[in-house]
Amino acid sequence: MTPAGPLLRVTNVVKHFRGKRSGVLGAKHALIHAVDDVSFDIGAGETLGIVGESGCGKSTLARTLVRLIEPTSGQAWFEGRDIFALSPKEMRRVRKDIQMIFQDPYSSVNPRMTVEAIVAEAWDGVPGAAPKRFRRNRVVELLQRVGLDADALDRYPREFSGGQLQRIGIARALAVDPRLLICDEPVSALDISIQAQVLNLLKQLQRDSNLACIFISHDLAVVQHVTDRIAVMYFGKIVELGPAAELCDNPSHPYTQALLSAVPVAARRRDLEPDRRIRLEGELPDPSDPPSGCRFRTRCWKAQQRCADEVPALIERVQPGVLSACHFAEPLAQIAPPAPTQTSIA
Secondary structure (H helix, E strand, C coil): CCCCCCCEEEEEEEEEEEECCCCCCCCCEEEEEEEEEEEEECCCCCCCEEECCCCCCCCHHHHHHCCCCCCCCCEEEEEEEEEHCHHHHHHHHHHEEEEEEECCCCCCCCCCCCHHHHHHHCCCCCCCCCCCCHHHHHHHHHHCCCCCCCCCCCCCCCHCHHHHHHHHHHHHHHHHCCCCCEEEECCCCCCCCHHHHHHHHHHHHHHHHCCEEEECCCCCCHHHHHHCCCEECCCEEEEEEEHHHHHHHHHHHHHHHHHHHHHCCCCCCCCCCCCCCCCCCEEEEEEEEEECCHHHHHHHCCCCHHHHHCCCCCCEECCCEEEEEEEECCHHCCCCCCCCCCCCCC
């Protein structure tokens, strides 16, 4: 964290979608709770991982932060300006500093455009960013920076592998010299053999440019190796947040403990034996009708009446610097697998 404060401070962000819910009397209008009261900050040059199961709100949060979708409420302060309050014209200027890399490299590029046009497109909305007579040389420099040759310039996306296309997407994001890079599952669509190459490239580029990075993934094993801090999301809320090493070595929230216990043995703590894997039971809640109190309680083996009556605050509970939203947070060494049958609090 820089002495001047965070580069981005996210405060109480909420995103609800209007949807329909089936009932006895037919479909009813309902609010889908995708992101609920999320707060965090990130400093210049820092990497924050956001991890959780599919559907927990990670990608919705990412798209909200760059205003590809509009928030329901909350603030996102980037260098002292609330980007949610900016006009479209003002937001176009800020978007130069906040770039996004998407999950699917195939759908994030125009198949009818050459690589040169795809990368150079980033400058179209930034007046004076790159005079047209210099753009081809600039694109070559960017491609070389991400490990591709100049012979890619006049080729089309169909001629490249997924890993190569993701590198092209990274080059496009870097074209406008951003301050913050938001990576939404950037390697999940790639073969295992290619994932490490792209991850190493992102880490190297971040070090070279002092980029801040929000790295979104469902894979805790990946996140813990590429981030400085980790925020664990469950059902639209952050349930644990702290330095990557401390959080992964000693998680105190039951959901984080369950995620960690599912990581392959070679990638996690050796003292967490395979027979201590936590297998969660129960159904995921209905996003249009979230449970009262703690949202994880319907699948948690520790759930008590207090969990239904009171929303747990995200505060320090077990170790300094690690925030946990659990009334009954406890160190990893004290966890035990849930019993074969659970009694959920209604």
